[in-house]
Amino acid sequence: MDIQDKIKQLIDYRQEARLGGGEERIAKQHAQGKYTARERIDMILDEGSFEETDMFITHRSTDFDMEKTQYMGDGVVTGHGTIDGRVVYIYAQDFTIFGGSLSETYALKICKIMDQAMKVGAPIIGVNDSGGARIQEGVKSLAGYAEIFQRNIMASGLVPQISAIFGPCAGGAVYSPALTDVVIMSDKTSYMFVTGPKVTKTVTGEDISIEDLGGATIHATKSGVAHFRADDEDEGIMLIRKTLEFLPQNNLEDPIITQSNDPIDRLDDNLNEIIPKSSNQAYDVKDIIYTLVDNDDFLEFHRHYAKNIVVGFAKFNGRPVGIVANQPNYLAGVLDINASRKAARFVRMCDAFNVPIVTLVDVPGFLPGSSQEYGGIIAHGAKLLFAYGEATVPKITITLRKSYGGAHDVMSSKQLRGDVNYAWPSAEIAVMGPKGAIEILHGKEIREIKDIDEQKTFIAQKEAEYVANFANPYQAAKYGYIDDVIEPRNTRFRIIRALQTMATKKDTNPPKKHSNIPL
Numbered sequence: 001m002d003i004q005d006k007i008k009q010l011i012d013y014r015q016e017a018r019l020g021g022g023e024e025r026i027a028k029q030h031a032q033g034k035y036t037a038r039e040r041i042d043m044i045l046d047e048g049s050f051e052e053t054d055m056f057i058t059h060r061s062t063d064f065d066m067e068k069t070q071y072m073g074d075g076v077v078t079g080h081g082t083i084d085g086r087v088v089y090i091y092a093q094d095f096t097i098f099g100g101s102l103s104e105t106y107a108l109k110i111c112k113i114m115d116q117a118m119k120v121g122a123p124i125i126g127v128n129d130s131g132g133a134r135i136q137e138g139v140k141s142l143a144g145y146a147e148i149f150q151r152n153i154m155a156s157g158l159v160p161q162i163s164a165i166f167g168p169c170a171g172g173a174v175y176s177p178a179l180t181d182v183v184i185m186s187d188k189t190s191y192m193f194v195t196g197p198k199v200t201k202t203v204t205g206e207d208i209s210i211e212d213l214g215g216a217t218i219h220a221t222k223s224g225v226a227h228f229r230a231d232d233e234d235e236g237i238m239l240i241r242k243t244l245e246f247l248p249q250n251n252l253e254d255p256i257i258t259q260s261n262d263p264i265d266r267l268d269d270n271l272n273e274i275i276p277k278s279s280n281q282a283y284d285v286k287d288i289i290y291t292l293v294d295n296d297d298f299l300e301f302h303r304h305y306a307k308n309i310v311v312g313f314a315k316f317n318g319r320p321v322g323i324v325a326n327q328p329n330y331l332a333g334v335l336d337i338n339a340s341r342k343a344a345r346f347v348r349m350c351d352a353f354n355v356p357i358v359t360l361v362d363v364p365g366f367l368p369g370s371s372q373e374y375g376g377i378i379a380h381g382a383k384l385l386f387a388y389g390e391a392t393v394p395k396i397t398i399t400l401r402k403s404y405g406g407a408h409d410v411m412s413s414k415q416l417r418g419d420v421n422y423a424w425p426s427a428e429i430a431v432m433g434p435k436g437a438i439e440i441l442h443g444k445e446i447r448e449i450k451d452i453d454e455q456k457t458f459i460a461q462k463e464a465e466y467v468a469n470f471a472n473p474y475q476a477a478k479y480g481y482i483d484d485v486i487e488p489r490n491t492r493f494r495i496i497r498a499l500q501t502m503a504t505k506k507d508t509n510p511p512k513k514h515s516n517i518p519l
C-alpha cells in the first residue's frame with residue numbers, strides 16, 4: 001500500500017465511522033423527529049470547530065458473538081469544539097449503534113474527554129439518547145457508568161456540566177445527567193426514569209405510560225429533574241448555547257461581560273406603580289425582572305416547576321447574574337419544599353461559578369400545614385438558607401414588598417452576608433403580617449368586644465397602627481439591615497452600580513473538608 005492508498009483507507013474509515021449504525025437506522029432516527037449524534041454536535045458547536053476523538057474505537061466484547069458486529073466509534077461520538085469561540089468538550093450518544101447502549105470502551109471515550117475537560121477547565125456537554133447498559137457487556141457496562149458518575153462528581157463545581165436528553169435515558173444511566181448542573185429534555189422524544197413502565201407495572205401494579213412516567217413534561221413540572229423542557233431538539237440546542245453565555249469556563253474564571261446597548265440609567269416609571277395598593281393583591285414578578293434586566297432578556301430555569309419562586313440568568317449592563325425572585329402571582333410567593341429546593345440549587349450553581357446573585361423579595365413566609373411539615377420543610381427550607389449563607393459571590397437583595405418571619409432571614413438577608421440590601425418604600429419587613437400579629441397580640445381584647453362592628457373597627461385600627469409602625473422598610477433600615485430605601489424606578493441603575501462596586505469582592509468560608517448542607 002503506498003501512501004495514497006493509506007490516505008484513501010483513512011478517508012474510507014472516517015466515512016464508515018460517520019455513518020454510525022448505517023443509513024437505515026439513521027432514517028429511523030430521523031423519522032422519529034430526532035437528529036443523529038453527529039448532527040447534534042454540529043448544531044451545538046460553532047461551525048467547523050468539532051475535533052472528534054476516538055473515532056476508531058470498537059468494543060471488546062466476545063459474548064453473544066459480539067465480535068462479529070463492530071461499529072467504529074462504538075455508539076458514542078466524543079471530542080471538543082467551541083461555542084461562541086470558547087472551548088467545550090462534548091459527547092453525544094449514537095442511538096443508531098446498539099441503541100446507543102453503553103459498553104466498556106464507550107465509557108472510556110466519555111471518561112477521556114471528561115478528564116481532559118477538567119484539566120483544561122472547559123464545560124462538558126453530554127447528549128443522551130441511549131438504551132442504557134449494553135446488555136451483552138454485563139457488569140463492565142455498570143462499571144463504565146460508575147466511572148462516568150465519579151467524573152461527574154469530580155467535575156461538579158469545577159466546570160459547568162450540561163446534559164441534553166434527546167431520547168431514552170433509563171435505569172441507573174439517569175444519574176449522570178442528575179449529577180450535572182443543567183438538564184434539558186426535548187418534548188415528546190425523550191424520557192428519563194429509574195424503572196420503566198413494565199417493571200413499575202410488575203412491582204407496584206401501576207399502569208402508566210412512558211410519557212406520564214418520565215416524559216419531559218413530568219420532569220419539567222412535577223419532579224423538577226429537568227430545568228428546561230424544549231419544544232424540540234432545535235430549541236434544546238439553542239438552550240445549551242444560551243446557558244453557557246452566562247457561565248464562565250470553570251470555577252476559577254468569572255462569567256464573560258459583554259457589551260450592552262441598554263442604558264444603565266434607564267428609568268422605569270411603571271415600577272413606581274407596579275405594586276398593587278392592597279398588600280394581598282398579586283402581581284407578576286417577571287414583569288419586574290424583564291423591566292430591570294438588559295433588553296428584556298431573561299433565561300428562566302425551571303419555568304414550570306415550583307412557580308412560586310422564579311430563578312434564571314440575565315445580564316445587567318452586560319454582566320451575567322443569577323436572579324432569584326419570589327412570585328406573588330403563584331401561591332402568593334410562599335416558600336415551600338419545592339421552591340426551597342429549586343432556589344437552593346440555583347444559588348449554589350451561581351456561587352460555584354462566580355455568578356453574582358440578585359434576589360427580589362416578596363415573600364409572605366413558609367407554607368403552613370402537615371404536608372409541608374411531614375415532607376420536611378424544615379430541612380428543605382434550611383437548604384436555601386444554607387445556600388445563601390455559604391455563597392461568597394456578590395449578593396444584591398431588593399425587598400419589593402413582603403418579607404416576613406423566617407423567610408425574611410432566608411431570602412439573602414443582611415445577616416446571611418447580603419452585600420447590598422435595598423428596599424422599596426412598599427416593603428413590609430417584620431416578624432409577621434398585620435393580621436396574624438394583631439390576632440396574637442390583641443386576641444383576648446378582640447374576643448371581649450361583643451359588638452361585631454366595634455370589633456372590626458378595633459382590629460382595623462390596630463392593624464393600621466401595626467402597618468404604620470412595623471410593616472414598612474424603615475424599622476429594618478433603622479438598624480442597618482437595609483442599606484437604603486430606593487425609588488422603584490431607579491432600581492436598574494442601583495443594581496448595576498452595586499454589581500460594579502462588588503465586582504472585586506473577596507469573601508471566603510473557613511477551611512474545611514466540605515460543609516454538611518442539609519441535603
Ligand code: HXC
Nearest residue numbers: 098099101130131132133134135142145168170171172173
Ligand atoms: C444492547 C440494545 C440495548 C441495550 C437497545 N439495543 N438497547 N443493545 N443493550 N441496552 C439495541 C436493540 O437491540 C436494537 O438493535 C437497537 O438497539 C434499537 O433498539 P430498538 O429496541 O429496536 O429501539 P426502540 O424500539 O426505539 O426502543 C428503544 C428502547 C429499547 C426503549 C431503549 O431498545 C429498550 O427497552 N432497550 C433496553 C433498555 C434497557 O432495559 N436497558 C438496560 C437498562 S439498565 P438492532 O440491531 O435491532 O438495531 C441500565 C443500568 C445502568 O441501563 C446502570 C448504571 C448504574
